[in-house]
Amino acid sequence: xxxxxxxxxxxxxxxxxxxxxxxxxxxxxxxxxxxxxxxxxxxxxxxxxxxxxxxxxxxxxxxxxxxxxxxxxxxxxxxxxxxxxxxxxxxxxxxxxxxxxxxxxxxxxxxxxxxxxxxxxxxxxxxxxxxxxxxxxxxxxxxxxxxxxxxxxxxxxxxxxxxxxxxxxxxxxxxxxxxxxxxxxxxxxxxxxxxxxxxxxxxxxxxxxxxxxxxxxxxxxxxxxxxxxxxxxxxxxxxxxxxxxxxxxxxxxxxxxxxxxxxxxxxxxxxxxxxxxxxxxxxxxxxxxxxxxxxxxxxxxxxxxxxxxxxxxxxxxxxxxxxxxxxxxxxxxxxxxxxxxxxxxxxxxxxxxxxxxxxxxxxxxxxxxxxxxxxxxxxxxxxxxxxxxxxxxxxxxxxxxxxxxxxxxxxxxxxxxxxxxxxxxxxxxxxxxxxxxxxxxxxxxxxxxxxxxxxxxxxxxxxxxxxxxxxxxxxxxxxxxxxxxxxxxxxxxxxxxxxxxxxxxxxxxxxxxxxxxxxxxxxxxxxxxxxxxxxxxxxxxxxxxxxxxxxxxxx
Numbered sequence: 078x079x080x081x082x083x084x085x086x087x088x089x090x091x092x093x094x095x096x097x098x099x100x101x102x103x104x105x106x107x108x109x110x111x112x113x114x115x116x117x118x119x120x121x122x123x124x125x126x127x128x129x130x131x132x133x134x135x136x137x138x139x140x141x142x143x144x145x146x147x148x149x150x151x152x153x154x155x156x157x158x159x160x161x162x163x164x165x166x167x168x169x170x171x172x173x174x175x176x177x178x179x180x181x182x183x184x185x186x187x188x189x190x191x192x193x194x195x196x197x198x199x200x201x202x203x204x205x206x207x208x209x210x211x212x213x214x215x216x217x218x219x220x221x222x223x224x225x226x227x228x229x230x231x232x233x234x235x236x237x238x239x240x241x242x243x244x245x246x247x248x249x250x251x252x253x254x255x256x257x258x259x260x261x262x263x264x265x266x267x268x269x270x271x272x273x274x275x276x277x278x279x280x281x282x283x284x285x286x287x288x289x290x291x292x293x294x295x296x297x298x299x300x301x302x303x304x305x306x307x308x309x310x311x312x313x314x315x316x317x318x319x320x321x322x323x324x325x326x327x328x329x330x331x332x333x334x335x336x337x338x339x340x341x342x343x344x345x346x347x348x349x350x351x352x353x354x355x356x357x358x359x360x361x362x363x364x365x366x367x368x369x370x371x372x373x374x375x376x377x378x379x380x381x382x383x384x385x386x387x388x389x390x391x392x393x394x395x396x397x398x399x400x401x402x403x404x405x406x407x408x409x410x411x412x413x414x415x416x417x418x419x420x421x422x423x424x425x426x427x428x429x430x431x432x433x434x435x436x437x438x439x440x441x442x443x444x445x446x447x448x449x450x451x452x453x454x455x456x457x458x459x460x461x462x463x464x465x466x467x468x469x470x471x472x473x474x475x476x477x478x479x480x481x482x483x484x485x486x487x488x489x490x491x492x493x494x495x496x497x498x499x500x501x502x503x504x505x506x507x508x509x510x511x512x513x514x515x516x517x518x519x520x521x522x523x524x525x526x527x528x529x530x531x532x533x534x535x536x537x538x539x540x541x542x543x544x545x546x547x548x549x550x551x552x553x554x555x556x557x558x559x560x561x562x563x564x565x566x567x568x569x570x571x572x573x574x575x576x577x578x579x580x581x582x583x584x585x586x587x588x589x590x591x592x593x594x595x596x597x598x599x600x601x602x603x604x605x606x607x608x609x610x611x612x613x614x615x616x617x618x619x620x621x622x623x624x625x626x627x628x629x630x631x632x
Contacts, residue, residue, distance in 0.1 A: 105132045105133070105146070105184055106132075107132070107133045107188070108131070108133075109131045109132075110129070110131075110178065110189070111131065117190070117191070117192045118259075119160070119170040119194045125167055125168060126167075126168045127166060128178055128190060129147045130147050130150045130188065131145055131146065132144050132146045146182065148164070151180070152164060152178070152180055154168070154178060155176050155178075155179070156177075158171055159171055159173070159174035159175065159194055160178075160192045170194040171194070175192070175194070177190075177191050178191055205233060205234055206232070206241070207234050207286065208231070208286060208288070209232075209287060209288030210230045211228070211274060211276050211288040211289060214291070215290060215291040217293040217295055218266045218292075218293075218294055219296045220266065220294070220295075221266045221268060222265065224263055225264050227242075227247070227274055228240070229244075229262065229278070231286070242261070242262050246278075247261075247262050247274065247276055247277075248275045250274075252267070252272075254294055255274075255292050255294060266294040267294070268294060269295065270293075276289075302327040302329060302384055304384055304386075305338075306325075307324070307372070308323065308324040308326060309494065311388065311390075312362060312391070312491070312492050313390075313392075313492070314362065316365060316367045316368075316392040316394055318363060319364050320363050321361075321362045321491060321494075322360060322404075323339070323346075323360040323374070324337060324339050325337070325338050325339045325374045325376070326338070326448060343378070343379075344374055344375065345377075346359075347375070350368065350369075350370040353390075354390045362390055367394040368391075369392075370389075371387050371389060371390070372387065372389075372390055374387070401484055401486045402427045402428060403426070403495075404425070404493040406423070406424055406480065406482050406495045407424075407497075409497050411470075411500070412499075412500045413499070415472070416472050417471070418471075419472070420470050420499060421466075422438070422445075422469075422480055423438045423468060424436070424437045424443055424484065426484055426493070437482075438468045439458050439467045440458070440484070443458075443483065443484045444457055445457040445467055445468055445482055446482075446483065448479040448480075449476060452501075453470050453472060453499050454471055472499070475502065477501075478500075479498055480497045480498070482495050531547065531576050531578060531619065531621060531626075532573065532627070533573070533576075533586065533626075534629070535560060535572065535630070537630040539594060539632055542561055542591060543562050543591075544560040544561075545574075545588055545627075546563075546586070546587050547559075547584055547585065547587070548586075558574075560572070560574075562589075562591055583618060583620050584621060586618075586627050588615040588631075595632045598615075599629060599630075600629070600630060
């Protein structure tokens with residue numbers, strides 16, 4: 078019995094380590110390839126594209142995990158004469174066509190993607206594409222879900238024509254109105270409206286040639302505005318005929334973005350009392366008699382719905398001393414070359430007395446506003462810091478923002494406004510290894526919503542005359558003021574102050590020396606530099622990540 082029992086247990090015991098080993102191995106359940114099918118398009122022979130494989134794995138009863146297994150799968154191309162792929166997932170264009178890319182794991186789990194190589198196959202010789210005509214140049218359909226085909230016909234430097242329909246990349250300027258298959262040129266209506274169809278072709282030299290057409294959807298739902306606001310909301314002008322420009326900003330219901338509709342044919346301006354102040358069809362208010370009136374902007378959507386915005390206008394009986402007649406933003410428009418780029422806007426005021434022209438860019442009485450502050454933050458100097466650099470806009474995402482300058486005449490409170498546009502358009506395609514096309518934006522540098530909030534406060538016992546200052550987004554010192562130790566026009570700084578900056582901004586926070594104020598150091602995020610006394614500047618440096626808080630101690 079003893080011998081038989083040992084003979085039976087031996088293989089069982091020997092098998093336990095193997096069973097335990099197998100139970101501890103990860104099992105690939107599925108594979109995802111990035112980029113997915115239909116996305117990767119190469120435009121020249123020799124151009125490369127990197128594919129990556131991600132596995133969803135299961136180990137026993139543990140939760141599933143996702144891991145990058147690019148270098149452990151077997152990569153194959155269905156047609157190496159069109160595109161090859163190496164063991165690291167790097168595909169190389171060989172000739173025009175489409176090849177299926179396959180990734181196979183060690184336990185035979187398979188995933189597929191593809192790569193399309195767009196090379197002129199009609200042999201235009203040594204000539205190059207110099208222009209593209211999109212045919213038809215305009216097309217209209219009556220309702221959503223209807224489709225239409227667009228053709229791209231290229232003209233070479235020798236005058237020959239080439240059908241590039243399947244070799245260009247197709248884009249729709251508004252996918253809310255119509256989408257288009259990026260490789261076939263088939264457009265599909267979505268909502269009522271009009272969109273620009275663009276065909277983009279990259280030559281072997283790296284140049285990008287484009288052609289455009291218009292696609293109109295005459296029926297279906299319209300893209301409408303859901304809110305309307307007026308800038309500024311309160312205005313004070315002289316009843317002696319002084320004017321002030323109002324600006325109407327509408328919010329799109331589908332995108333949530335704001336746009337300047339001041340001069341739109343959809344909007345109507347009115348005054349509740351034209352005897353006090355009138356308003357033109359472009360939002361220009363003129364004072365007539367002393368009193369108060371409400372200016373209303375009424376926007377009628379194509380579907381008949383109406384949104385309104387109002388502003389309160391006060392006309393005073395006194396003539397405006399040294400009135401600010403007009404305000405201009407220079408340049409009127411600017412385009413970023415890449416995300417992270419900045420542009421300096423200037424605000425130039427025209428007055429009725431000498432000096433007639435004044436630079437108000439950094440004036441404490443001028444406020445800069447961006448309609449998309451999360452994408453295009455603009456620096457301002459409402460705190461009145463000396464040497465500040467206001468009017469600087471930073472591109473943090475793709476799109477277009479309206480930059481508004483509001484100037485207040487400090488003698489009578491009248492307001493003048495002016496606008497400019499700042500754009501960061503999408504990156505055009507180009508051969509691998511070349512820099513982004515000039516005048517376009519690289520979408521991969523930053524993520525949307527690049528704003529961080531800095532909060533400054535006092536944890537000490539002094540509540541009467543403490544002061545903390547902070548630099549601007551361009552590192553101009555003493556632009557942000559916090560605490561009762563700073564006063565301007567009879568107003569003191571708050572006990573808790575906040576300021577908004579683009580992420581990664583380096584902000585210098587300072588506790589200036591003041592008579593009778595003992596600075597006891599920083600409570601968070603800052604290390605006091607130098608001697609922590611009230612005889613010299615005590616500074617700290619914060620590199621903003623998301624939202625940061627700086628505490629100071631004053632006794």
